Amino acid sequence: MSLYDVRGLKKNYNGRTVLDLPALTIDAGGMVALLGPNGAGKTTLLHILAFLLRPSSGQLMFQDQPVAFNSTQLHRLRRQAVLVEQHPILFSTTVAKNVAFGLKLRGLARREIARRVDESLEMVGMRAFAGADGSHLSGGETQRVAIARAVACRPQVILMDEPTSNVDMENRSVIEAIMREIRDAGKSAIIFCTHDLTQAARLTQTRLHLSDGRLNGADYENTFPTSVYREDNQIWGCLGHQLRVRMPSDAPAAGRVAIDPRRIKVAALQSDLVKPESCPGRVFQMVADGDEVRLMVDVGVPLTIILSSQAYQDLNPRIGDLVSVLCPPDALTML
Amino acid sequence: MSLYDVRGLKKNYNGRTVLDLPALTIDAGGMVALLGPNGAGKTTLLHILAFLLRPSSGQLMFQDQPVAFNSTQLHRLRRQAVLVEQHPILFSTTVAKNVAFGLKLRGLARREIARRVDESLEMVGMRAFAGADGSHLSGGETQRVAIARAVACRPQVILMDEPTSNVDMENRSVIEAIMREIRDAGKSAIIFCTHDLTQAARLTQTRLHLSDGRLNGADYENTFPTSVYREDNQIWGCLGHQLRVRMPSDAPAAGRVAIDPRRIKVAALQSDLVKPESCPGRVFQMVADGDEVRLMVDVGVPLTIILSSQAYQDLNPRIGDLVSVLCPPDALTML
Amino acid sequence: MAFFIDSFLSAMRLILGADPELMEIVGLSLRVSLASTLLAGGLGVPLGFLIGFNQFRGKRVVITLLNTLLALPTVVIGLMVYTVIARRGVLGMLNLLYTPNAIIIGQVILILPVITALTIAALSRIDDRYRRTALTLGADHLQTALAVLREARFGIVAAAVAAFGRVISEIGISMMLGGNARGFTRTMTTAMALEYDKGEFVLAVGLGIVLLTISLGMNTLLNYFQGRYAE
Amino acid sequence: MAFFIDSFLSAMRLILGADPELMEIVGLSLRVSLASTLLAGGLGVPLGFLIGFNQFRGKRVVITLLNTLLALPTVVIGLMVYTVIARRGVLGMLNLLYTPNAIIIGQVILILPVITALTIAALSRIDDRYRRTALTLGADHLQTALAVLREARFGIVAAAVAAFGRVISEIGISMMLGGNARGFTRTMTTAMALEYDKGEFVLAVGLGIVLLTISLGMNTLLNYFQGRYAE
Amino acid sequence: PADDHVLTMSTTTSTQASGLLDILLPAFEKETGISVKVIAKGTGAAIRDGMDGNVDIIFVHAKGREEKFVAEGYGTKRYAVMHNDFVILGPEADPAGITGQSDVAAALKTIATQKAMFVSRGDDSGTHTKEQQLWKATGLPLETITQTIVKKGKNREIQFDYPGGLGEWYMSIGQGMGKALTFADEKQAYVMSDRGTYIKYKFGRKEKLGLTVLCEGDDRLANPYGVIPVNPAKYPQVKVKQAEAFAEWLVSPQGQGLIANYRLLGKPLFYPDAIPAAQ
Ligand SMILES: Nc1ncnc2c1ncn2[C@@H]1O[C@H](COP(=O)(O)OP(=O)(O)OP(=O)(O)O)[C@@H](O)[C@H]1O
Numbered sequence A, B: 001m002s003l004y005d006v007r008g009l010k011k012n013y014n015g016r017t018v019l020d021l022p023a024l025t026i027d028a029g030g031m032v033a034l035l036g037p038n039g040a041g042k043t044t045l046l047h048i049l050a051f052l053l054r055p056s057s058g059q060l061m062f063q064d065q066p067v068a069f070n071s072t073q074l075h076r077l078r079r080q081a082v083l084v085e086q087h088p089i090l091f092s093t094t095v096a097k098n099v100a101f102g103l104k105l106r107g108l109a110r111r112e113i114a115r116r117v118d119e120s121l122e123m124v125g126m127r128a129f130a131g132a133d134g135s136h137l138s139g140g141e142t143q144r145v146a147i148a149r150a151v152a153c154r155p156q157v158i159l160m161d162e163p164t165s166n167v168d169m170e171n172r173s174v175i176e177a178i179m180r181e182i183r184d185a186g187k188s189a190i191i192f193c194t195h196d197l198t199q200a201a202r203l204t205q206t207r208l209h210l211s212d213g214r215l216n217g218a219d220y221e222n223t224f225p226t227s228v229y230r231e232d233n234q235i236w237g238c239l240g241h242q243l244r245v246r247m248p249s250d251a252p253a254a255g256r257v258a259i260d261p262r263r264i265k266v267a268a269l270q271s272d273l274v275k276p277e278s279c280p281g282r283v284f285q286m287v288a289d290g291d292e293v294r295l296m297v298d299v300g301v302p303l304t305i306i307l308s309s310q311a312y313q314d315l316n317p318r319i320g321d322l323v324s325v326l327c328p329p330d331a332l333t334m335l
Numbered sequence C, D: 001m002a003f004f005i006d007s008f009l010s011a012m013r014l015i016l017g018a019d020p021e022l023m024e025i026v027g028l029s030l031r032v033s034l035a036s037t038l039l040a041g042g043l044g045v046p047l048g049f050l051i052g053f054n055q056f057r058g059k060r061v062v063i064t065l066l067n068t069l070l071a072l073p074t075v076v077i078g079l080m081v082y083t084v085i086a087r088r089g090v091l092g093m094l095n096l097l098y099t100p101n102a103i104i105i106g107q108v109i110l111i112l113p114v115i116t117a118l119t120i121a122a123l124s125r126i127d128d129r130y131r132r133t134a135l136t137l138g139a140d141h142l143q144t145a146l147a148v149l150r151e152a153r154f155g156i157v158a159a160a161v162a163a164f165g166r167v168i169s170e171i172g173i174s175m176m177l178g179g180n181a182r183g184f185t186r187t188m189t190t191a192m193a194l195e196y197d198k199g200e201f202v203l204a205v206g207l208g209i210v211l212l213t214i215s216l217g218m219n220t221l222l223n224y225f226q227g228r229y230a231e
Numbered sequence E: 001p002a003d004d005h006v007l008t009m010s011t012t013t014s015t016q017a018s019g020l021l022d023i024l025l026p027a028f029e030k031e032t033g034i035s036v037k038v039i040a041k042g043t044g045a046a047i048r049d050g051m052d053g054n055v056d057i058i059f060v061h062a063k064g065r066e067e068k069f070v071a072e073g074y075g076t077k078r079y080a081v082m083h084n085d086f087v088i089l090g091p092e093a094d095p096a097g098i099t100g101q102s103d104v105a106a107a108l109k110t111i112a113t114q115k116a117m118f119v120s121r122g123d124d125s126g127t128h129t130k131e132q133q134l135w136k137a138t139g140l141p142l143e144t145i146t147q148t149i150v151k152k153g154k155n156r157e158i159q160f161d162y163p164g165g166l167g168e169w170y171m172s173i174g175q176g177m178g179k180a181l182t183f184a185d186e187k188q189a190y191v192m193s194d195r196g197t198y199i200k201y202k203f204g205r206k207e208k209l210g211l212t213v214l215c216e217g218d219d220r221l222a223n224p225y226g227v228i229p230v231n232p233a234k235y236p237q238v239k240v241k242q243a244e245a246f247a248e249w250l251v252s253p254q255g256q257g258l259i260a261n262y263r264l265l266g267k268p269l270f271y272p273d274a275i276p277a278a279q
């Protein structure tokens, strides 16, 4: 049984299509990361998956049943899918009562409610604030209480919109640990948005990339504005004043390019791989991403390069090393 | 001339002191990062520095003049210090009018206003949204417009509360570039909060660490809950089920410890430095931080270790390597 | 000045004297006004929610009509209700005319648009995230409305207080539908109007001061309970 | 039923007939009501801002007193103003009694508490970030208030509309301070009261329907301008 | 009209509601160029207006109080203008059985002893004053309610006489004549009314009053109207010339003729008092 099935779903605002998903299936019990630039439609999609926003057209299936957005019984379905908003808001009462809200609605016994409130506040490190007024918490405190409030409900799926964007380092790993625990226990599925690609990489292999409301496979991390100029009968794009890339002959005078982080060639500066259009860059970050390694090189702009385990071993870069970077034409997509 | 001088400043809410700064001086024209866990008082401090919140006691000097929080002319001072809120809000009118707001107040000519609005929206990549309704933007779009709105005013100091927390990768580097440019041009000083330590490291050497409302030098990244147990006549703390640390004899049964990332010892697994209380961990991230390197090792919990350039060269770790980690007692602080 | 002092002294006399007739009049005024406010609130607040929460065609038309009804004069309400409940009217057999219940019917019609329109206004600025949060945590329509109501309480209480002030100080409907019958349907305002017609201005204002004193008492009570509730 | 049809037909007749006397009465009602609403708005909205925006000792007391004043009966206002502006009163030499200006004075006193209290309520739920944002961008107190006012406009317009409805449908003050003098101070409501006194119920309700039609026109205009403004 | 051509007059609602002023005032203005601004209210309030100097002239029907008004120096002189009369009305079924009774005191006494519902205006108006006098004339023991108010720092008493049964069969409603008629009709009760208002409610409307005249003609039921210019000795700014001009005109043959010939629904309403021959 799949958790969600999306068929030809669209959402329009004032005639602009901000979400356009011909087909998408999300399985039960897993963890899905939703990635994509600002305005890609991530929040919009989460609101639809939480049954809070009615799509303009198309169909949404939940656990193989079509969702009737005009049903008066929709709240029964909503109890299976709890959303933590991008900027959560707490009811203007105590933190504890905020967490108890969903539990009361589910008709739990008073003692069970008290137990779960304690437990979930403890989990996010906010138990000391149980009696505090929810409307006066700091940004990160609010976000953590909102997570506790959702987790306490133990729904089929928890939808989290940038759940750790305002959370401090310590609690970021605490929340990631909670997410992993929920996934491992198979209690609830988790669908979350994030702009932190290493976080997405740490937590799950199932990553959906949205851009302009559409699903596409391309990582969006390497998108840059370019200026285009002509030299030696060839059109060149220039990124961050240093990196030159060969552009297709029909490239517009200025625009944005996406560079596939898996197709960028990188070599030691001394190597014979160095070509005229390659440029030097300094390695400033390396992160494990499953079996691969994510290298970040400063070439005037921060460029992400994903290396296979083997390629990483071969290159063996160190932080601070200068490397030679080359973007072949097939790595480029004009946007 | 210093930009801000803080003397014995305190802020209380309901009898709780959330900010307590005996003395602090911030110089003009620089860039300062404000770090610290949730609830440390970062936002509170920024609000005070923006002259929006009156301290409970103590004095604030701005450009060597004491700030009179009850003055009716405070808005003149406020024009020198513009804040971008943690969760910014846009007036419910067009994006362009939002950016023009501060400029109109400053009595700029209509054409100058139009020019600056265009320029600053272009800067954050939101020019296409100039006519859109400010109240219906996505989280990251809102944050970017708010930054443009502040920058357009060209004040003495721009205060930014987690300015890129909801911003996508591409625009994160764009905004970091803007921040660098402002600093380099010496136009405005910038004081910003962030939970992204690598971002803070990328942008400035001047980092203030707040915790519980107080300034302290300790990085707050390695704080963990510990359980304490006794073995071999010695008190041990256990972090993330693997890492054992020797605790002082008066340690409570459970609590939180902070581990100084510069005092952690790390060695290759085969080395003779390995001791009984050391434990193995896998290197999953390395980031340049000025002259140092920030190593992240998974020992059940993610542990940050800061190595000097030399120590990094000596160890020469690779992503995925197993290393041996040891936390000497002097690296620990009980919280 | 002398006039105000006289009025004030008469008011003191009335209050301290605890004249049984005055007590009766005060009691009736309070009973009728509270009943009208509660009834109109019970109808108007949910109605305001229905209109304010939902997006539908013609919503602005409905709000414009509501605003228009805010100008419904008491004479019109009085005559319309009169026509229906008089001996010769459709509901004549209920013998409602010149009873406190008749006043309540008229007053509910008077303040229903006020409460509804102000509830809509109070909801207009409640952050939509409260509604979404209640829904996503599993609340049904009613539970969601209650959660949002809690957040909007200041505005809605203000609407109810304004409506209460409107009816307790209202004369036209009480006079036309109650009939100002001494001992039956005489309220503070109809008593005041009578004293005014008689030229006994001091007594009229004295009664007005008594009325304001009572209103002050009610609002102080309300303030106290709101304070306790907020804690 | 027949009564309502009759009333409706007379209203049609009155409107279509464009009787000059009726036009004059309608004109006076509109002038007086608009003047009162604008004056009370000009005083009450800033007052509401002062009270709502600032934290001070006794704020809750002030709000309670305001709420109390919502129950100020027209008879009391009428008599108080009367005492001041009658020939024997302090302002007797101004000859204000039984003029439209006297009505305006009384009506302003009537709705000032309404507009102030509802402005405070409208502000109570405006996100504080709007205020902070205006301030940090360099707005002074007035500019900040205007920026927040823009965000609270729905609630404040609702307050003004309620106040306008209150005064245009109000009888007591117009009667007592205007005097219902034909051709001088006769307003729609005092004309209605007169017809009612004469027993001409059909005409009274007919005039009421004319009044509602005018109120509808005003609100439609307002809705139109609000719509344009919002765009 | 220029300011000295405007006369302000306070009067009782009944003169205005009868429509008589709509005949008199235009004729007066045509002749003298003086327009009259009419402030209509209850008798008590109308007299108050004169005492406060808010108006130039008063036109009311409460003879005793009018004379006191002049005696206390508020008015220059009372001009007896006209009278009409009061009638006792009741339901056609006449449960108390007073039909044909020409002695009004006897009729009221019967109503009281039967405890048949009686509606009193109870508003201290001329009509109410008259009604209280008639109750006294029945010889029944009356009950009195005394209210004490403060006036100029001194206590003053206001009295209210009624024949008992307050709120049981004696309804004191404190409202104008029209409203008292409506009330009595609704409750099918007895009521005392001036003839003008009765005619209007009985014959002038689609929904006819369901009450009928059961007792009339007694001398004690006469209802005299007077007009009094406000005394310039008290209020120098009053337009005494114009006021006197109006009063004189009312008692002149023209004024009296118009009054005599005024018909409401074909029925005479007022009888001139200054020149009875004008009829
Ligand atoms: N109510 C609305 N009216 C008009 N446009 C809207 C509305 N809500 C969202 N949009 C637009 O739809 C697009 C998608 O918005 P959405 O909030 O889903 O983006 P997102 O992917 O969550 O972005 P972010 O990373 O910035 O949070 C944005 O361009 C936004 O401006």
Ligand SMILES: Nc1ncnc2c1ncn2[C@@H]1O[C@H](COP(=O)(O)OP(=O)(O)OP(=O)(O)O)[C@@H](O)[C@H]1O
Binding pocket: A136, A137, A138, A139, A140, A141, A166, A168, B013, B014, B018, B036, B037, B038, B039, B040, B041, B042, B043, B044, B045, B086
């Ligand atoms: N108005 C208020 N009333 C009561 N407590 C408050 C208020 N505002 C802030 N606090 C408390 O003060 C502390 C500091 O808050 P502040 O917003 O400055 O934290 P912060 O460092 O910005 O945290 P974060 O990283 O989560 O944004 C928090 O514990 C918060 O709960």
Ligand SMILES: [Mg+2]
Binding pocket: A042, A043, A044, A086, A161, B138, B139, B140
């Ligand atoms: Mg979003």
Ligand SMILES: [Mg+2]
Binding pocket: A138, A139, A140, B042, B043, B044, B086, B161
């Ligand atoms: Mg903060």
